[in-house]
Amino acid sequence: MPTLATAVVSADATAVLITVLLSLTVIYLASRLGGEICARFDLPPVLGELLAGSVVGISILHLLVFPEGGATAEDSLIMQAVQPFLHLSPAVWEATFSAQGEVVSVLSELGVIILLFEIGLESNLQELLRVGAQAVVVAVIGVTVPFVAGTLGLIYLFHVPTIAAIFAGAALTATSIGITAKVLAELQQLNSSEGQVILGAAVLDDILGIIILAVVASLVKTGEVEISQVVYLIVGAAVFLVGSVLVGRLLSPWFVGLVSNMKTRGSLLIVSLLLMLVLSVIGAAIQLEAILGAFTAGLILSETNKQQELEEQVIPLADFFVPIFFVCVGAKTDFSVFNPAIPANREGLVLAGFLVVVAIVGKVASGLGVGWGTDKLNRLAVGVGMIPRGEVGLVFAAAGASSGALSEALDAGIVVMVILTTFLAPPMLRFVFPSRSATPVPAPEPNA
């Protein structure tokens, strides 16, 4: 269709490059400032990256704004800053803004993909399988309690229509595996029993979230649930996860042999990333998420004798990409929903109060499903680890807004709930996990 291509105004290649480089400059400045400030106050640096992102983003400074939220080049300070030098025509200016946004968004997606790859690489498949049953219990409780309590509460306490209440209840079930895993890694708790239960449950929750979103979306659209789609997603997820791990374990000796025989620089890293890319594409293509594929690839490679060497090389790559993700999550979060001057927000804030309580209590309750019998676990830590909704919650909110099933107030309430659980979870996690980092004076263990 050559006619279509000519109808689209092309972005200016030099301008796209300069604006992307400027966006990265803003992102790294924000990530360092935010991260360092939080580190000084003994808070997880990722919270600082999220907060600094919201400072440079759509809520305050408008340095990092994205066309997907309906913003135009006019709204972006970076676009305004380059225009006097580059003299782009208005249409090219707009197309450049759009292209720059696409590029930064993909870099941010690569950030969460590489984060989950690194987390998989640092995890222990044996340990994950050992705590598998507990992770299932946590995931199921953490999905059921908020969903039922949220939906019923909205219907009976706030007289919200049934379908809208079900949608909001569904939004309460998500867990952001990215934020949870990053905080656990920062607290050096990834390989504790609690950490592995949270991680396993967060992976399952991600899959449950996708299934629930599909169910609710078809309920909103057609009024009934497409059973075939649900079965497809469940079977697909199970076959994908189990199949990848089994095939991966069979092929990993061959993989190690292949890499050992290669002569060019960076072969171990690139061949490993190829596995990550292939599983990410398959994950995304069967309507799961790319990050689940990346996590699985990391898990497979964590079993090989190249794990240590590979991890050393993945760390700088993660240091480059991961801050882009967290700063962008902050930048895309619109804090104007907290503004009580907007009428829909006032009602939304009341609903949000209820949703936040259910969101936190429901996930903390999920921790009660573990650690019975001889297996002593920090139940509160497990529950708190499931709290952040993060980008998964934002997907629900966006789907809700575009479906038309939610009132403006309920949509604002969901967004507030997502923001608060996302931003509150890192300091809460820091609080429930005793510090393992080296401090000048060794702090005594708090009474468990």
Place this chain on the structure above:
Amino acid sequence: MPTLATAVVSADATAVLITVLLSLTVIYLASRLGGEICARFDLPPVLGELLAGSVVGISILHLLVFPEGGATAEDSLIMQAVQPFLHLSPAVWEATFSAQGEVVSVLSELGVIILLFEIGLESNLQELLRVGAQAVVVAVIGVTVPFVAGTLGLIYLFHVPTIAAIFAGAALTATSIGITAKVLAELQQLNSSEGQVILGAAVLDDILGIIILAVVASLVKTGEVEISQVVYLIVGAAVFLVGSVLVGRLLSPWFVGLVSNMKTRGSLLIVSLLLMLVLSVIGAAIQLEAILGAFTAGLILSETNKQQELEEQVIPLADFFVPIFFVCVGAKTDFSVFNPAIPANREGLVLAGFLVVVAIVGKVASGLGVGWGTDKLNRLAVGVGMIPRGEVGLVFAAAGASSGALSEALDAGIVVMVILTTFLAPPMLRFVFPSRSATPVPAPEPNA
């Protein structure tokens, strides 16, 4: 301008991510296959990446094609492969192809930026200044001889109009700093005296190339040379390079202190990349190139006591990004200009024969400017190091095609010259530099 934004068809975010991940899969497969095959034949791996890129690109397999060359989604096998799964509307499909192309192009630009940053980091400012005078001689001879010989030859031997001949002569002056530096690094010759002369001369040649392009472009457009623009570029380049290095040296103790006090993971890498980003943006903004800024940033940091630690972290990042650049250069190179069935190509191939000879002889002659007196240098190696035109040559060819000053045949001739010098230089460099890599049987030094 909200009306413009709505007029542009948006790409599908999931589809952009999947197609970018697939493009990266193709790129890494190609880079490993090509690199490994070349390494077995004792050729520089970067030649393999370029060749493998041209196999997967517009010339043969059409897996990796770019909208900038006029291709549509229909021409891309990756876009055709995802369409049955994603069911995008034709307009969204086209917009997704365009967005995916923008993203991969920016990743490839980041590749050459990070490559030059790494090269700067591995270089030695003292040594570069010591050989500075020789580098100036090499650059000036390597620009003058091909320009004069090419222009006069085209006018008197081939009866090409004067302005077109000047343009083609100008295209002969470029040196691709990226390819030259990469091959030198692969041969472990970056820090030899020859390597530093070539590197210094290639940096100067990059700047001379930008000035010459500006001169020739204004000559083609207005018939006269804009002196103010030329003065601006020369003064700008001098102030930028000298100023960055001087200010950088003053600030680097402060930089080391700052990084040492930071508590978050990856601070050294990110703060260093911030310097790279800022200098790249300034370089691009004053109409030089981003890569010159990145090289300068690396050079500044190479003087600090963090050099070693930083280099270890930059290597995996370069391993990730740099192959994207070389595979994309290959993929964007259209080998159909070699097809003698197209009439313009036949005349073009004759012109190309002349241009290639001038291109190679002119640059080899530049090596004669060094190594006189006590300073014994491998003159042939220096001259050969200046041969590849690479992406700089492609910029000239593209500018020539769009200016309308060149006949179709002359344009094809320039493209063939760029392709041949780019692809021939790596094996030639391999040939003139004795191997330093560890081989099972230590080879005796060839007679110098």
